[in-house]
Amino acid sequence: MPTIPDPEAVAGALARLRERTPLVHSLTNVVSANVLTNALLAAGATNAIIDNPREAGEFARIADAVLINLGTPDDEQARAFTAAAESAHAAGHPWVLDPVGVGGLSWRTELAGGLLAHRPTAIRGNPSEIAAVAGLESTSRGVDSASDAAESVPAARTLLEVSEVVSASGPIDYITGRTADGIATARVHGGSEWLPKITATGCALGALGAAYLAVAEPFTGIVAAHAHFSVAAEFAEPHANGPGTFVPAFLDTLAAVGPDDLRAHARIDSAEH
Amino acid sequence: MPTIPDPEAVAGALARLRERTPLVHSLTNVVSANVLTNALLAAGATNAIIDNPREAGEFARIADAVLINLGTPDDEQARAFTAAAESAHAAGHPWVLDPVGVGGLSWRTELAGGLLAHRPTAIRGNPSEIAAVAGLESTSRGVDSASDAAESVPAARTLLEVSEVVSASGPIDYITGRTADGIATARVHGGSEWLPKITATGCALGALGAAYLAVAEPFTGIVAAHAHFSVAAEFAEPHANGPGTFVPAFLDTLAAVGPDDLRAHARIDSAEH
Amino acid sequence: MPTIPDPEAVAGALARLRERTPLVHSLTNVVSANVLTNALLAAGATNAIIDNPREAGEFARIADAVLINLGTPDDEQARAFTAAAESAHAAGHPWVLDPVGVGGLSWRTELAGGLLAHRPTAIRGNPSEIAAVAGLESTSRGVDSASDAAESVPAARTLLEVSEVVSASGPIDYITGRTADGIATARVHGGSEWLPKITATGCALGALGAAYLAVAEPFTGIVAAHAHFSVAAEFAEPHANGPGTFVPAFLDTLAAVGPDDLRAHARIDSAEH
Numbered sequence: 038m039p040t041i042p043d044p045e046a047v048a049g050a051l052a053r054l055r056e057r058t059p060l061v062h063s064l065t066n067v068v069s070a071n072v073l074t075n076a077l078l079a080a081g082a083t084n085a086i087i088d089n090p091r092e093a094g095e096f097a098r099i100a101d102a103v104l105i106n107l108g109t110p111d112d113e114q115a116r117a118f119t120a121a122a123e124s125a126h127a128a129g130h131p132w133v134l135d136p137v138g139v140g141g142l143s144w145r146t147e148l149a150g151g152l153l154a155h156r157p158t159a160i161r162g163n164p165s166e167i168a169a170v171a172g173l174e175s176t177s178r179g180v181d182s183a184s185d186a187a188e189s190v191p192a193a194r195t196l197l198e199v200s201e202v203v204s205a206s207g208p209i210d211y212i213t214g215r216t217a218d219g220i221a222t223a224r225v226h227g228g229s230e231w232l233p234k235i236t237a238t239g240c241a242l243g244a245l246g247a248a249y250l251a252v253a254e255p256f257t258g259i260v261a262a263h264a265h266f267s268v269a270a271e272f273a274e275p276h277a278n279g280p281g282t283f284v285p286a287f288l289d290t291l292a293a294v295g296p297d298d299l300r301a302h303a304r305i306d307s308a309e310h
Numbered sequence: 311m312p313t314i315p316d317p318e319a320v321a322g323a324l325a326r327l328r329e330r331t332p333l334v335h336s337l338t339n340v341v342s343a344n345v346l347t348n349a350l351l352a353a354g355a356t357n358a359i360i361d362n363p364r365e366a367g368e369f370a371r372i373a374d375a376v377l378i379n380l381g382t383p384d385d386e387q388a389r390a391f392t393a394a395a396e397s398a399h400a401a402g403h404p405w406v407l408d409p410v411g412v413g414g415l416s417w418r419t420e421l422a423g424g425l426l427a428h429r430p431t432a433i434r435g436n437p438s439e440i441a442a443v444a445g446l447e448s449t450s451r452g453v454d455s456a457s458d459a460a461e462s463v464p465a466a467r468t469l470l471e472v473s474e475v476v477s478a479s480g481p482i483d484y485i486t487g488r489t490a491d492g493i494a495t496a497r498v499h500g501g502s503e504w505l506p507k508i509t510a511t512g513c514a515l516g517a518l519g520a521a522y523l524a525v526a527e528p529f530t531g532i533v534a535a536h537a538h539f540s541v542a543a544e545f546a547e548p549h550a551n552g553p554g555t556f557v558p559a560f561l562d563t564l565a566a567v568g569p570d571d572l573r574a575h576a577r578i579d580s581a582e583h
Numbered sequence: 584m585p586t587i588p589d590p591e592a593v594a595g596a597l598a599r600l601r602e603r604t605p606l607v608h609s610l611t612n613v614v615s616a617n618v619l620t621n622a623l624l625a626a627g628a629t630n631a632i633i634d635n636p637r638e639a640g641e642f643a644r645i646a647d648a649v650l651i652n653l654g655t656p657d658d659e660q661a662r663a664f665t666a667a668a669e670s671a672h673a674a675g676h677p678w679v680l681d682p683v684g685v686g687g688l689s690w691r692t693e694l695a696g697g698l699l700a701h702r703p704t705a706i707r708g709n710p711s712e713i714a715a716v717a718g719l720e721s722t723s724r725g726v727d728s729a730s731d732a733a734e735s736v737p738a739a740r741t742l743l744e745v746s747e748v749v750s751a752s753g754p755i756d757y758i759t760g761r762t763a764d765g766i767a768t769a770r771v772h773g774g775s776e777w778l779p780k781i782t783a784t785g786c787a788l789g790a791l792g793a794a795y796l797a798v799a800e801p802f803t804g805i806v807a808a809h810a811h812f813s814v815a816a817e818f819a820e821p822h823a824n825g826p827g828t829f830v831p832a833f834l835d836t837l838a839a840v841g842p843d844d845l846r847a848h849a850r851i852d853s854a855e856h
Contacts, residue, residue, distance in 0.1 A: 086612070236351060
């Protein structure tokens with residue numbers, strides 16, 4: 038059975054993240070811009086949002102990794118997406134596609150289709166978004182919308198034709214990637230009941246994935262981002278009285294969680310068993 | 311005397327909100343995007359910000375209600391406003407106009423004038439904005455700028471020619487709407503001294519109004535949004551040490567307040583007596 | 584030796600800020616919009632973000648001071664920058680340039696060059712940004728990128744040809760301005776280890792500088808903004824468990840700090856000794 042990244046591997050990735058402080062270049066939606074940046078800073082990376090078409094290509098060559106999030110596009114930002122994706126791909130920098138709303142809305146679905154040509158290193162979304170992006174890629178058959186992360190695994194496997202690793206967020210996260218022994222799907226357990234009750238946490242997770250891609254090979258990096266997020270969310274929950282106080286508590290624990298915490302608390306297993 | 315919505319009616323509206331989780335489509339300013347979304351999630355609704363002209367009309371047909379907030383428009387967003395308002399009106403979906411800055415700035419005042427043609431279900435603003443929007447509508451006489459919510463009631467009554475309910479926020483909120491017995495104005499008391507010291511709370515209230523319009527008739531829905539906000543703010547105040555800690559505490563209490571809390575603590579009376 | 588603003592002068596500036604509640608007109612990036620506005624409200628000013636080219640010139644004539652922050656420009660916002668800077672300069676209203684990313688990115692570097700023609704009252708940035716802006720101004724020699732605030736003082740002095748006061752943020756802030764006896768550089772000590780770990784605090788400081796310029800002469804106003812920020816950050820630190828909880832605590836202390844706190848706790852000295 039292919040070997041999935043284990044807590045020791047994700048702990049090593051976090052140690053390298055803290056040591057190297059990778060610079061992420063984010064093109065993201067207006068809802069997430071602040072909390073996504075604070076999440077990256079807390080986790081141990083840095084972030085710059087450069088989302089105009091005049092500078093996005095230039096900056097994607099400077100940054101260590103790029104996040105493209107389709108949440109609130111307009112025509113200018115859409116041109117910046119293309120410039121950044123092209124530039125990241127040409128420079129050999131990892132980039133993450135977060136296909137917010139793809140499938141449900143026509144224009145961004147088209148945008149996502151165009152961006153796949155620049156081969157995102159990772160794609161992160163909710164299960165129905167992953168299924169919708171896979172539908173764009175798969176011309177032979179439609180991919181049904183998936184209601185939970187487990188059901189999106191076939192779509193994720195399809196997307197490995199254009200990407201290295203694909204993750205779907207849910208109560209349990211499913212991350213599908215390549216290993217030396219073939220394709221495998223890891224599950225990351227944990228998190229908090231509050232996570233789905235606050236906005237932009239998925240967006241922040243996509244950006245954290247980009248940061249980890251700068252310091253780890255793709256499958257390990259994305260599993261590490263999910264594990265870091267889940268452990269931090271578990272640690273934050275006792276400090277929160279509701280969704281409002283969860284946010285600052287979660288940023289605190291994203292910063293406080295260290296490699297030893299991931300070794301002890303990350304809950305990762307294989308989906309195939 | 312016309313009967314205004316009472317605590318029992320607003321408690322019922324909150325129970326339905328929690329049961330149905332309406333999807334709000336928001337077109338709003340950059341300052342409010344995050345906190346407005348978190349406020350809707352906390353209160354029991356969901357939110358998607360789709361503010362480009364290519365998708366706004368499409369999404370207004372899918373969502374349960376629409377919020378259009380004029381805080382930081384640009385040309386693209388202005389086209390999206392029109393597309394969303396047209397589409398919501400055509401689909402029979404309720405929509406709220408929040409005329410931020412209207413009266414004080416020329417371009418957005420013109421935008422607001424154009425949007426009134428699509429008959430907002432509700433208009434929510436501060437007293438001077440309500441007066442300014444009424445001035446747009448009233449060709450027979452100018453409406454003086456109102457310095458407090460009570461003074462904006464004549465303007466609100468004028469606006470019932472194009473809308474179902476009009477609310478003006480202040481230390482006491484004034485909500486003017488139609489009842490079976492004619493036009494009436496309800497007052498909602500309560501809130502917190504911190505509310506005016508933090509940004510985007512009015513914007514979030516407008517969005518919450520849109521959520522309630524999806525589960526209640528207009529007058530009851532907007533009174534319910536104001537009452538939910540006021541009770542949550544009162545409950546949050548003892549947990550805050552200042553305007554900064556008030557925000558997460560308020561999001562917590564927006565989530566924690568239930569129908570029984572509105573029955574027991576909502577303070578609603580008639581302005582006519 | 585020229586006399587720099589002392590704690591008594593900055594305490595007086597804060598007293599006037601609280602008394603007059605100046606209205607700042609901000610054109611800023613998407614990351615900072617919310618927290619910058621809440622910081623201004625907490626400190627004792629008000630803020631309106633008007634960053635479209637149709638209204639920015641109009642509003643810069645109404646507001647007491649203007650902030651132009653180059654963090655996430657697009658073509659429309661860039662036109663708004665020019666309109667606001669022109670209008671502020673023509674009306675004799677103070678304005679602050681925050682040259683985020685200048686030097687590292689080509690288009691915004693050009694934008695900053697154009698804005699200098701409208702003579703910003705103050706320029707606030709990190710040391711390398713100050714050096715880069717000075718490089719634009721200085722045709723005789725290149726100015727090396729400065730790695731700490733002390734090293735950016737020669738660049739700041741160069742910029743006094745187009746501005747009244749120039750500040751560089753760092754563990755110790757350096758503010759260079761004019762006094763009756765010539766040019767001087769003040770240092771403001773203090774702050775918190777968390778400040779650099781959260782986004783948009785520098786942006787908020789630039790906006791607070793604009794607010795103070797409305798109630799004090801330039802050198803005193805900018806030193807007051809830095810001192811207010813540093814004392815509030817020191818007061819907030821014991822209330823924070825990490826970068827997440829630092830933000831609301833800091834907004835609380837920005838509001839709580841009064842003139843007497845600045846008299847007792849502001850640590851200002853001269854860089855020349």
